Amino acid sequence: DGGITQSPKYLFRKEGQNVTLSCEQNLNHDAMYWYRQDPGQGLRLIYYSQIVNDFQKGDIAEGYSVSREKKESFPLTVTSAQKNPTAFYLCASSTRQGAVSYGYTFGSGTRLTVV
């Protein structure tokens, strides 16, 4: 079945560490996105990528980095510069051109906790 997979489901980070969240999709979608969700809050855009080897900052990109070397993969690194990284992270993908429907397909999320 086609879908989008995030791993790990739970992740613990020590102060000062960088951690990388994985996001893989086999939907042949061009665009991929990372969102952060805090308790009781909406979704805030971190980074997005419309094509391979290109990505743009979202509203809260500081302290995060991404890469898009393959169409299927869009990993997110939470760096030590992110002062408050504890949150639920959601990856999504969407088709880009000539689509009737271009809503997102979401992954199941990664819950990151600083310990």
Add this chain to the structure above:
Amino acid sequence: GESVGLHLPTLSVQEGDNSIINCAYSNSASDYFIWYKQESGKGPQFIIDIRSNMDKRQGQRVTVLLNKTVKHLSLQIAATQPGDSAVYFCAESFQAGTALIFGKGTTLSVSS
């Protein structure tokens, strides 16, 4: 049925009631709108979408209404069930492949 005129963060209904969740969108140029359902600890799931050339679209037990004049979107759930309890988000887009803009979300609680 229970309804709200303005966006409220929470909505509580009895099982079997009809629910109406409202959303105000921000961009007059948006031409595609989506409702998502998010259960606790999970990623959002697609419920229904509508394009700006329509003002109503129906799915299974759900209806989305679009009022472009006042930039308002609503989701109606018929015969609400306990399994409908979740956070509901609206989202808007003006171009395929661009990032969706999400609303604040409404938590729907359904009691038996």
